[in-house]
Amino acid sequence: MRRLLRLLTFLALVLMSNSPAVASAATPDDFKPVPEATFHALDGTPVAVSTFQGSVVLINFWGTWCAPCFQEIPELVRLSHQFKKRGLEVVGVAVDSGRPEDIREFMAEYGMDYQILVGDMSIVKSRFHVLGFPTSLLIDRQGLIRKRYFGPQTEEVLKKDVEPLLE
Amino acid sequence: MSNRSWNKRRATVEQIETGRRRWLGLRGWVVLALIGGGLIVGLWMAVGKTFSLSPDESVSAAHPPSRPPGNQLADAPSPYLREAARQPVHWLPWGQEAFRWAQEEDKPILLDIGAIWCHWCHVMDVESYENEDIAALINRDYVAIKVDRDERPDIDRRYQEAVQGLTGRGGWPLTAFLTPDGKVFFGGTYFPPDNRGRRPGLKTLLPTLAEAYKTRKAEVLASAEQLSTALTRRARQSVQAGTITGELVDAIVAQMAQRFDVVNGGFGTGTKFPAASAIELALARYFLDHDPKLLQIATKTLDAMAQGGVYDQIGGGFFRYSTDPQWRVPHFEKMSYDNAELLVNYLHAYQATGKALYREIAEGIIAYVNDMLSDQDNGGFYAHQDADMTREDDGDYYTWTVQEVRQALPREEAEVIQRYYDIQPRGEMRENPFKNVPFIASSPEAIATALSIPTARVQSLIDQGKTRLLQARTKRKTPLVDKTIYIDRNGMLISAYLEAFQALGDEQAKAFALKTLDLLLRTTYREGKGMYHAYSEGQARLPGLLDDQVQMAKALLDAFGVTGERRYLTTAKDLMDYAITQLWDPTEGGFFDRHPQGEALAALERPFKDVEDNPSSSPNGVAALVLDRLAYLTNDGHYEKKALQTLQAFAGSAKGAGRFAATYALAVHYHLNRSAQVVIIGKKPDPQTQALWTAAIKTYRPGKLVAVYDPSELNVKDLPPAVAGAVKVFGVQGAPRAYVCAGSTCAPPTSDLDEVVALTKSYGLQN
Structure with missing residues (x-):
C-alpha cells in the first residue's frame, strides 16, 4: 500500500514536472523516504521518526549553541501555531544541547511549544547528512522528503511549501 | 638601467592622495x-x-x-x-x-x-x-x-x-x-x-x-x-545613501582593477601610495571567488613594493610613498599607520600564498617598528620617523653613493651589493645626484652568472653586506622620531601585531601589543567618554576622534580574540557605545569624524563625514566592521543594525569611489558574507583548549572571528545565548570543543584539531 502511494505520488509529480515551480523546488533529497531513526523525548522516551507518518512533518535540526538557529525558532513557533490543526507536525531535534533541563529552560524562553526531541550527532550526520545547523527537512504525509532547508528560514518561505502538502 | 630623471620631477609638496570625485561638481x-x-x-x-x-x-x-x-x-x-x-x-x-x-x-x-x-x-x-x-x-x-x-x-x-x-x-x-x-x-x-x-x-x-x-x-x-x-x-x-549589495562590492572591485598597474603593481601611473586597504579587499574577495586577477593585484603590488626603494631595504619598514610608478624613489618619511596596514597586507599575503618574501617583509616591518617606532619598555607606538635632517637633505640617511658603499664594505661584497641594489655613480636624488636609493635591481642568480661565483655565495654576500650597510648607516645622524603616541595609529599597530601573532606565531609581538593596549587603557581611556587622541610625556591629550574610537575598538576585539579576556570586549563595546551616542548622525546615518558639539571653531563648525581611505582605512568603514563583530560577540542586534545603517548611509557615494572605498567595500563584503566565527569553550589552561584555540587562530580565513570562553570564569547570564548554550553543554560533556559558524549556519561542534582547521578555513564557502 505504502509503495503504491509512493508510486502514485511520484507519477503525479512527474506529470506536474513541467511546472517550473515544482522543478525549482527540487533538491537532491526529493522524494527519498525519510531515513529510519530513533530520537528521544526530553523524558528519555524513544521516539521513532516513523511515528509521525501520516502528518506533514518539518524536522528542524538545531542546537542550544547555535545562534542562527535561535533566529529561526520564532518563525517555526508561528508556523506550528498556524498549521498544527491542519496536520503539520514541527519537530525540533536538539543536537549536542546539554541536559534536558537546559533544553526545557531554553524552550520556555523561546515559547517553543512544538515537539522537541534529542538527537545524537553521529546519527544526524550520517543518516540525515546534516553538516550545518539549522537544517530542516520537509516530509510529506507519505514519509517522503520534499525539501531540505539550509540555514534559518522564515515562516513565509516555509508556509509556501507546507500549505500545498496539507491539502 | 634605471631611470635617472625622477629627481627632476620631484614636486615641491608633500603629496596627499585623494579619491576621484572629491573635486568634481564644484x-x-x-x-x-x-x-x-x-x-x-x-x-x-x-x-x-x-x-x-x-x-x-x-x-x-x-x-x-x-x-x-x-x-x-x-x-x-x-x-x-x-x-x-x-x-x-x-x-x-x-x-x-x-x-x-x-x-x-x-x-x-x-x-x-x-x-x-x-x-x-x-x-x-x-x-x-x-x-x-x-x-x-x-x-x-x-x-x-x-x-x-x-x-x-x-x-x-x-x-x-x-x-x-x-x-x-x-x-x-x-x-x-x-x-x-x-x-x-x-x-x-x-x-x-x-x-x-x-x-x-x-x-x-x-x-x-x-x-x-x-x-x-x-x-x-x-x-x-x-x-x-x-x-x-x-x-x-557628497554623502549619498543607497542599498548595499554584492554588486556594489563588485563595482568597487572592478573600478579598482581598472586602475591597477599591471606592469609595476599598485594603482595609477604616477606617484604611488601603498593602498593597503585595496590589497586587503583583493585578498578577501580572492579567498571567496578565487579570481586569479584579484590575487595578481595583491601579489604584484606587494612584490614590487617589497623590491622597490619604497621599502627600506637596509633597515626594514616602508616609506610613505613613491614619486615614480616603479616604487623606486620614495619620500622617506615612515609613518606608523602605513607600516601597520602594510604589515597586515604582507601577513595575509603570506598566509594566502606561503611565499617566503612576504614573511620576510612582515618581519622586517616588525623589526623596524620594534627598533625605532615604539617604546619597548613602557608600551606604545610612536607616530612616525622624519625623512631627513636638513633642508638640503632629501633622504641622505637612507641613500648611498658608490663611494659610501665601497667604504663600508669589503670589495667583493661591495661589488655584489652595487649590482643587487643598483648603486651607480649617478643616483636618483636631487640634492646630491651621487646618492642612490637601494632597490632590488637584480637577482642573486643573475649576479652569480655575471661575476662567475656560486649563487649561495652571492646570497651570503648580500646578507652580510646588508648588515654592514645598516651598521654604517647607524653612524649617520638619525632622522627624528616623533614620539607622540596617537591612539588611532596605536590601535592599528596593536591589531597588526596581533595579526603577526596569528600568522607567524610571534609571541613577542602579541606581548608588546597587549602591553601597549593596557597602557593606553590606563592612560587615555575614560569609561563612557571614549579615547583621547594622543598621549605624550605621560599626558593624555587632544579630544578623541572617530578614528581613535573605532581603531581602538578593533584592537580590543582582536585582543579579546587572542586572550579571551572579557574586559577587552567590554571596553570595545563601551567605545562603540560612545561613538553611537556621541558621533552618530541621527538624520542621515553614519558617523561624524569628531564630536559635533565639540570645539566649534572656524572650519570645525563644518560637519565632516566620510568613507574614503585617506590615507588609511576610513573610520566609517572600520566602524561598520567593528559593529558587525560586536553584534556577534554580544548577540546584540542593535550593533548589527548600526553597521547596516552606516553602510547604507554611504552606499551611493561609495559606488564610484573605486579603491578609495576599499575599507567600506570590505565592510559590505563581510556584512553580506559572514566569515567564520569560531567559539571555543573550554578551560583556558587545558592543553586541549589551547590546541583548539591555536589551531583556530593560526588558520587563515579573512575576516574570521575567534573567541574563547572558559566556563570556570564565566557567569552564563552575561553571555550571548548561543555561547551560554555551549557552556551548559560543556557542563555535561566536560571536554573543550570548537563551535564554528559562517554565513548563517553552524557546523557540528568538534574537538578534533584537523576538523577545526578545516572548518575555520572553509566552512560555509560555496566552492
Missing part, C-alpha cells in the same frame, strides 16, 4: 578660484611695488598692547610646533584666542598646517618662516596660526578641502589665508620666499593679500563666504 569653485587668482595676480602686478619689503617698514608694525608678544609655541606638546618656536614669526597655537585676536585686530589669518615628517614644510620653515623680513610682514599684517596635522587631522582635512576647492591641489605644507572668522579666501601648499616662475613668493603674496583684505574687504569676505557655503553644501551632498 563649478562654482572654479569661479572662486578665478576671483582669487585674479585678485592675486591683479593686485600683485598693480601694487607690488608699493609694498616695499623694507625691514624698517615691517618692524614698525605695532602690536596691540594686550596680545601676548612674540611666538607662542615654546610650550606646545607637538615637536613640530615646538621646533617652530624659534622662528621669528609670532605663531599662535590653534584656539579661541588666536581667532579672537584676529577679530579684535581685524587682520587676516595666515594658517600653516604641516608636520614634522614633511620635507617641504621644513623647507618653507627655513626659507620663509625663519626669514626676518617675511616674519615681519606676517607679524605686521596677520595673525599667524601653526597646526600640526597629526595632532589635528580634523582641522587639516577641512582646510585641505577648502584649499583643494580653490586650487584643485592639496598637500603639506598647507598655506591658507583666512578671514578673521576662519574662512579661506586664498591658499596653496608650498610657497617660495620670492616669486619663482609662475609661483608667487610669500614676499609678494603676504602684502598683496593683506592689502586686498584692507581695501577690498567686502569682496574678500564675500568670496570666502561663498567658498564656505559651497563646502558646506558639498559636505551634505
